[in-house]
Amino acid sequence: MNAHATHGSAPLSPSEAARLLARRVAPVGAERIAWADAPGRVLAEKITLDRPSPACDVSAMDGYALTLKEPRGVRLAVSDEALPGRPPPPMPADGSVVRIFTGAPVPSGATAVVQRERVEEDAKSILIPKDAEISEGMHIRRKGENAGQGETVAEPGRTVSPGVMAALASCGCSQVSVHRSLRVGVLVTGDEVLPVEATPDDWQLRDSNGPALLASLAPLEWVDEIELARAHDDPDRLAASAQHLLDMCDALLITGGVSAGDHDHVPRVLRELGLEILFHKLAMRPGKPALGAITPDAKPVLGLPGNPVSVVTTARLLALPALCARAGLAHPPRPTLVRVSAEKPAPPKLWWYPLVRLDERGEATLAPSKGSGDWVAAASADGFVEVPPGEPASGLRPYFPFPNAL
Numbered sequence: 001m002n003a004h005a006t007h008g009s010a011p012l013s014p015s016e017a018a019r020l021l022a023r024r025v026a027p028v029g030a031e032r033i034a035w036a037d038a039p040g041r042v043l044a045e046k047i048t049l050d051r052p053s054p055a056c057d058v059s060a061m062d063g064y065a066l067t068l069k070e071p072r073g074v075r076l077a078v079s080d081e082a083l084p085g086r087p088p089p090p091m092p093a094d095g096s097v098v099r100i101f102t103g104a105p106v107p108s109g110a111t112a113v114v115q116r117e118r119v120e121e122d123a124k125s126i127l128i129p130k131d132a133e134i135s136e137g138m139h140i141r142r143k144g145e146n147a148g149q150g151e152t153v154a155e156p157g158r159t160v161s162p163g164v165m166a167a168l169a170s171c172g173c174s175q176v177s178v179h180r181s182l183r184v185g186v187l188v189t190g191d192e193v194l195p196v197e198a199t200p201d202d203w204q205l206r207d208s209n210g211p212a213l214l215a216s217l218a219p220l221e222w223v224d225e226i227e228l229a230r231a232h233d234d235p236d237r238l239a240a241s242a243q244h245l246l247d248m249c250d251a252l253l254i255t256g257g258v259s260a261g262d263h264d265h266v267p268r269v270l271r272e273l274g275l276e277i278l279f280h281k282l283a284m285r286p287g288k289p290a291l292g293a294i295t296p297d298a299k300p301v302l303g304l305p306g307n308p309v310s311v312v313t314t315a316r317l318l319a320l321p322a323l324c325a326r327a328g329l330a331h332p333p334r335p336t337l338v339r340v341s342a343e344k345p346a347p348p349k350l351w352w353y354p355l356v357r358l359d360e361r362g363e364a365t366l367a368p369s370k371g372s373g374d375w376v377a378a379a380s381a382d383g384f385v386e387v388p389p390g391e392p393a394s395g396l397r398p399y400f401p402f403p404n405a406l
Contacts, residue, residue: 011283026298027328040221052144065110113139157330179328181224185245256306286372307372335398355381
């Protein structure tokens, strides 16, 4: 593919580029872990029910189990009770009823449950009003109503959410197969970039991109380790650092060195290391110089522009889908929609991702920003929105919040 990624005659949009790279990424292998260690991890197997849910007919209400043959308007004896966690008593043959509690198994022969609130009751009997409406199956949750034995309740590629954890426990999955956690390399390039603890001269910068990516990756439960390194704008040093991180990591994010300057060595170095560049330079602002590449063993590598606003924007739009694919996730998180109250239009041929702030009603306004190098603006923003080329920012727009996942 040539330097400008295209789709037909038009440059690729960021979403098209992200899908192009994600399709080429191979997920990491699986491991079996205890259920208690599974929250946030990515399922590598489908979870099936080992028995129906519910496993027998159960009551959906506190009340009384009936056969519908009982007379109305007369006192009926309460002969027994059905409790959750205990075998059900038999349904009496003498016309009496069984007191039953929510979740308790329904006695064999009972055809309905009447709520306590619908009857007159004392300690040993109830009276069903003559006008009470009781139908067959009322307030009974039937065996297998939720799902039958052998049905799939969670597919591979899902994160283990609270709902999936409940499914694991209900199915008796004491061990579960999940994709192993990722080790992600972050390589910050630039002769001008110094460690955070350094005292820079006026022509130097403290590294803000590395910490920004660390904060972006930290909420991801399926990322286990982050290897942070820095490299000067020297092709040999850059190649050595990139190869070292590729050898030890499952994915690599590089900041800086991806544009068209004499010291932007990342594209050439990646090619010399044997990577295939799938896209380079996209129809977007900020982040136009972004690069996506794949190793021969299907690891994703992202070259992110060096300006801080570009880094956090392209990390969410391009890196996150690739990392999700590497982690075995079926799809990356989807943006929500917010209403933007700003008429400023996107550039005619570029997808625009302006920083925004949300008000107390959840509506967005554009955050004051002096460009992609304005990390102060990024620090005060709640996230960014997506505006198609040439359209005004106003209206409902996809919203990508900070600081959650990338």
